[in-house]
Amino acid sequence: MNILLVYAHPEPRSLNGALRDVAVRELEAQGHTVRVSDLYADRWKSEVDRADFPTLTPDARLLPVAASKTAFDTDTLTDDVKAEIEKLLWADALILQFPLWWFAMPAILKGWVDRVFAYGFAYGVGEHSDRRWGDRYGEGTLAGKRAMLIVTAGGWEEHYSPRGVNGPIDDLLFPINHGILYYPGYDVLPPFVAYSVDRLDEAGFEAMAERLRERMRTLATTPPIPYRQQNGGDYRIPSMQLRPGLGDPDAAGFALHLNGAGPAS
């Protein structure tokens, strides 16, 4: 497979840097071709602003959605964004790797998504009718490709368990897995999460690295998280609410959007 790893850590000698090297080496050993977008090293511009839309006249009001659509349609996205889109189209699998910072991805990676996932490419795709609400949530430009997260967290695994004070990790990562990756069509694999990483010794690192190697060996075969397809009949259109009778009647929130058993992260 062709694999794109988008890496967001400012220090190459970090734990994240070491885990990235472990992942890349294992993927290459399995015969995959890997490209890395190293956002800090590349000095990735993270904010969406007028500079992203050079054809916008100086007095025109910046409407980010409309500007993104026009730039995509007219092939006037900036070269850095076009290069990332080309890599996403090339890749059969996308890996986003980052340390958990304030229960989310670092701003530079969020900015990569904001700028690269353009209107017409990652959203605003497909027809809206009484049968379909665009090609999204399981359908879209990136359908048929796989995606997964590699995340490091200072907190303990128990703190991220279903009754843990931080909230369940699958809930915290839902906006990324479902809202960013499943939305444009990816099959999203359960994340690789490394917990309690701030006090790690060599033995702890080696066990973690071996767990990551195993996930890289099974990248092509690991079953994806069973999210419900938006246009598959489970949701009412246009309210986009899960139909009555589906899901646990007592359940609310993110877990409702899983078809059957939840992911094993």
Ligand SMILES: Cc1cc2nc3c(=O)[nH]c(=O)nc-3n(C[C@H](O)[C@H](O)[C@H](O)COP(=O)(O)OP(=O)(O)OC[C@H]3O[C@@H](n4cnc5c(N)ncnc54)[C@H](O)[C@@H]3O)c2cc1C
């Ligand atoms: C702004 C900010 C917000 C944060 N928010 C959260 C949060 O919301 N939730 C949460 O759980 N955590 C949070 N953290 C903690 C954060 O998730 C961790 O600090 C981060 O995941 C550690 O990854 P790193 O690559 O920076 O590790 P590093 O600091 O580089 O290393 C971590 C440990 O691994 C060891 N190590 C590194 N490389 C190797 C190697 N090759 N071999 C053996 N050992 C090695 C280091 O010696 C160190 O002990 C936050 C941290 C910051 C800075």
